[in-house]
Amino acid sequence: MTTYLIKGVSVVGGAPTDLLVRDGVVAETGRGLSAPGATVLDADGLVALPGLVDLHTHLREPGREDAETVETGSRAAALGGYTAVCAMANTSPVADTAGVVEQVWRLGREAGLVDVQPIGAVTVGLAGERLAELGAMADSAARVRIFSDDGHCVADPKLMRRALEYVKAFDGIIAQHAEEPRLTEGAQMHEGEVSTRLGLTGWPAVAEEAIIARDVLLTEHVGGRLHVCHVSTAGSVEVLRQAKARGVRVTAEVTPHHLLLTDARAETYDPVYKVNPPLRTATDIAALRAALVEGVIDIVATDHAPHAVEDKECEWAYARPGMLGLETALSIVLDVLGPEWHLIAERMSRTPARIAGLDGHGLDPAAGVPANLTLVDPAARRVIEPADLASRSRNTPYARMTLPGRIVATFLRGEPTVLDGKAVK
Ligand SMILES: NC(=O)N[C@@H](CC(=O)O)C(=O)O
Numbered sequence: 001m002t003t004y005l006i007k008g009v010s011v012v013g014g015a016p017t018d019l020l021v022r023d024g025v026v027a028e029t030g031r032g033l034s035a036p037g038a039t040v041l042d043a044d045g046l047v048a049l050p051g052l053v054d055l056h057t058h059l060r061e062p063g064r065e066d067a068e069t070v071e072t073g074s075r076a077a078a079l080g081g082y083t084a085v086c087a088m089a090n091t092s093p094v095a096d097t098a099g100v101v102e103q104v105w106r107l108g109r110e111a112g113l114v115d116v117q118p119i120g121a122v123t124v125g126l127a128g129e130r131l132a133e134l135g136a137m138a139d140s141a142a143r144v145r146i147f148s149d150d151g152h153c154v155a156d157p158k159l160m161r162r163a164l165e166y167v168k169a170f171d172g173i174i175a176q177h178a179e180e181p182r183l184t185e186g187a188q189m190h191e192g193e194v195s196t197r198l199g200l201t202g203w204p205a206v207a208e209e210a211i212i213a214r215d216v217l218l219t220e221h222v223g224g225r226l227h228v229c230h231v232s233t234a235g236s237v238e239v240l241r242q243a244k245a246r247g248v249r250v251t252a253e254v255t256p257h258h259l260l261l262t263d264a265r266a267e268t269y270d271p272v273y274k275v276n277p278p279l280r281t282a283t284d285i286a287a288l289r290a291a292l293v294e295g296v297i298d299i300v301a302t303d304h305a306p307h308a309v310e311d312k313e314c315e316w317a318y319a320r321p322g323m324l325g326l327e328t329a330l331s332i333v334l335d336v337l338g339p340e341w342h343l344i345a346e347r348m349s350r351t352p353a354r355i356a357g358l359d360g361h362g363l364d365p366a367a368g369v370p371a372n373l374t375l376v377d378p379a380a381r382r383v384i385e386p387a388d389l390a391s392r393s394r395n396t397p398y399a400r401m402t403l404p405g406r407i408v409a410t411f412l413r414g415e416p417t418v419l420d421g422k423a424v425k
């Protein structure tokens with residue numbers, strides 16, 4: 001195993017120091033370190049962050065390997081500065097058994113680019129009718145702790161209650177895709193001024209807010225743990241704020257795209273902007289940004305949702321919802337929050353690692369800590385070229401935009417997965 005001496009790096013925005021990475025851990029830190037035989041990386045001007053952790057990634061394997069695989073998605077993640085991702089269950093077959101979650105977990109190990117932690121489905125086939133084998137998935141080699149029917153809402157309140165209750169036995173979490181299905185039948189975009197003008201069926205904010213309100217009450221009632229996926233409205237923020245003030249064990253995520261893009265993008269009729277929940281208004285964006293700073297929203301999660309060309313380059317109404325996120329997330333957050341390194345580390349690494357219970361992740365680089373870290377060049381600016389992305393899909397909403405920040409290197413347990421901005425394998 002190669003030893004690396006990272007020279008002159010700012011650890012989470014602090015004064016420049018050196019990091020000696022040896023045998024999978026940060027062996028030493030301090031100024032003017034020397035280590036004969038070590039590979040020296042000049043990190044002048046770079047910022048070291050704990051490796052990013054994504055609580056919401058679609059890797060599409062098994063079933064849609066034409067859109068992404070565990071390996072290609074893992075490479076995209078490493079290039080984005082991630083060292084761990086949680087893989088959503090809406091694959092084909094659905095990850096609703098110990099067998100499927102173990103397969104995804106094993107594929108992640110084989111790729112060896114990030115730690116892939118499978119999320120299990122809440123209901124069999126995501127059909128919302130009966131609970132999947134939650135206990136068997138928890139006991140499997142994949143040790144599943146987060147369960148989600150993401151892509152679908154667990155709409156039946158009785159099932160949701162039973163799921164929240166069941167996973168308490170192993171301190172599990174239900175991650176909800178909050179969308180009241182009756183309120184979003186045929187929905188194409190955010191319900192508001194723009195949808196009215198374009199004549200597209202609207203997805204009202206209340207369809208999200210009503211489910212979150214119901215679920216925090218259910219969670220409070222059973223004493224469970226709830227995580228709310230891709231929060232997108234100002235009203236949802238208020239529901240979460242009240243729930244947290246009462247001490248309900250609820251956490252929430254926001255995606256980079258919901259922090260930056262508005263429903264006005266739909267005016268282009270380019271389905272690259274079609275996503276679930278839909279892009280909202282500037283007022284929602286302002287509330288989401290403030291909530292992220294404040295901590296009412298705990299984390300940024302990408303909801304990286306690769307789709308094959310034929311599922312995206314078609315008429316808006318027929319296009320699948322979802323957009324890529326892993327390779328651009330840090331740049332968008334940097335653009336939105338500015339170089340607030342502690343906040344970025346908190347919202348993109350420490351807290352998601354803690355929620356998911358990922359040992360060895362989310363820890364600031366310090367002596368004795370597993371070397372899961374990423375080096376960022378905050379001064380760099382780059383133009384996003386879809387063809388250059390490592391993802392197998394091309395559905396980025398940031399094509400040809402110039403974004404701040406570049407991932408220079410990523411280390412997983414002391415082994416580089418990215419060096420000089422390029423994937424190592
Ligand atoms: N976000 C999306 O628009 N799509 C996701 C599903 C989901 O996150 O709900 C997908 O799997 O493509």
Ligand SMILES: [Zn+2]
Nearest residue numbers: 150151177229
């Ligand atoms: Zn979802």
Ligand SMILES: [Zn+2]
Nearest residue numbers: 088150151303
């Ligand atoms: Zn998703």
